[in-house]
Amino acid sequence: DGGITQSPKYLFRKEGQNVTLSCEQNLNHDAMYWYRQDPGQGLRLIYYSQIVNDFQKGDIAEGYSVSREKKESFPLTVTSAQKNPTAFYLCASSIGGANYGYTFGSGTRLTVV
Amino acid sequence: QKEVEQDPGPLSVPEGAIVSLNCTYSNSAFQYFMWYRQYSRKGPELLMYTYSSGNKEDGRFTAQVDKSSKYISLFIRDSQPSDSATYLCAMTGVLGSSNTGKLIFGQGTTLQVKP
Numbered sequence: 001d002g003g004i005t006q007s008p009k010y011l012f013r014k015e016g017q018n019v020t021l022s023c024e025q026n027l028n029h030d031a032m033y034w035y036r037q038d039p040g041q042g043l044r045l046i047y048y049s050q051i052v053n054d055f056q057k058g059d060i061a062e063g064y065s066v067s068r069e070k071k072e073s074f075p076l077t078v079t080s081a082q083k084n085p086t087a088f089y090l091c092a093s094s095i096g097g098a099n100y101g102y103t104f105g106s107g108t109r110l111t112v113v
Numbered sequence: 114q115k116e117v118e119q120d121p122g123p124l125s126v127p128e129g130a131i132v133s134l135n136c137t138y139s140n141s142a143f144q145y146f147m148w149y150r151q152y153s154r155k156g157p158e159l160l161m162y163t164y165s166s167g168n169k170e171d172g173r174f175t176a177q178v179d180k181s182s183k184y185i186s187l188f189i190r191d192s193q194p195s196d197s198a199t200y201l202c203a204m205t206g207v208l209g210s211s212n213t214g215k216l217i218f219g220q221g222t223t224l225q226v227k228p
Contacts, residue, residue, distance in 0.1 A: 004156075033215075040121060042201070042220035043157075090156055098205040098216045099145045104156035 002027045006091050006105035012113045013078065013085060021076045021108045023091035029103070030096045032074035036060060037088040037107075046089075049074055050096070078110065086112050116140050119202055119219025128228050132189040136202035136219045139183065143204040143217075146178050148187045151199045151221070160200075161187060192226045199223045 004025045013019045023032065034046040045058030049068040063082025068074055074093075078085045088109050092102035119136045126132055134148075144165055149157035161176040163169045163185075169176045175188040185204070189196055202219040 006156075040220070042119075043218045045215065048215065088154075092156075101145075101147050101149075101159045101162060101203070102216060104149075104158070106156045107154070109154070 004091055004093055004103055004105035006089075006108050008108060009106070011108055011110045013110060014113060016080045018077055018079050019110070021078070021089055021091075021110070023074045023076065023105060024072055025074075025093045025103075026072060027093055027103060028071070029093035030071070031094045031098075032068065033092040033094075033102065034058075034064075034066065034074070034076045035090045035092065037090060043090065046076065085110055114139065117202065117204065117217050117219045120222055121220045123223040123225060125225045125227060126192055128192060128194060128226055130192050130226070132192050132196070132224060132226075134187040134189075134200050134202075134222050134224070136185050136204075137183055138185070138204060138217075140206065140217075141180075141183070142206035145205050146176070146185050147203045147216070148174075148176055149201040149203060149218075151201060153198075157201055189224075192224075194226050194228050197225045 007022045031050045033048040035043040044060050046064050047066045049055035055068050065077045090107050091105040094102050117138045146163045148161040150160045151157040163176050163178050166178045166180045173190045177186045199221040201221040203216040205216050
């Protein structure tokens, strides 16, 4: 079945550590997105990529980094510069643009310990 | 002012009630409108999709778009406990307009349907 796989489902980070969240899709979608979800704040866009080897900052990119070396993969690194990383992270993909909506992964819950 | 406004609720209704969820928006270039349903600790799933103005019905769900008022709605008839979730509205514009390639989401409304 086609879909988006996010891993791990739960992730714990110590202060000062960088961690990488995985996002893989087998839908042959061109565009991929990373969102952060906090209670009462909806979805906030971190980074997005509309084509391999190209990506753009979203509304809250500070403290995060991404790469898009393959069409299927769009990993997100949460760096030590992100001061409040505890959140639910969602990866999504779309055929091209957003006119037909996104397909979302099941999310990664990141907690700072 | 946010581009898309959605009452976060929470909204609590008895089983069998008609539920109305709403979003307002400010960008007249928006043409594609969606509703996503998100269960706790899961990713959102696309529930309804509408292009431009009008109504769309799918089973117990009806989506309405009023572009003149910049207002969209989702109605749930005969609500069930399994409808308990967060509902997010989302929208985007035509090619060449602002926000092309990105969905703009509302904050989400949390709905609880009590048996």
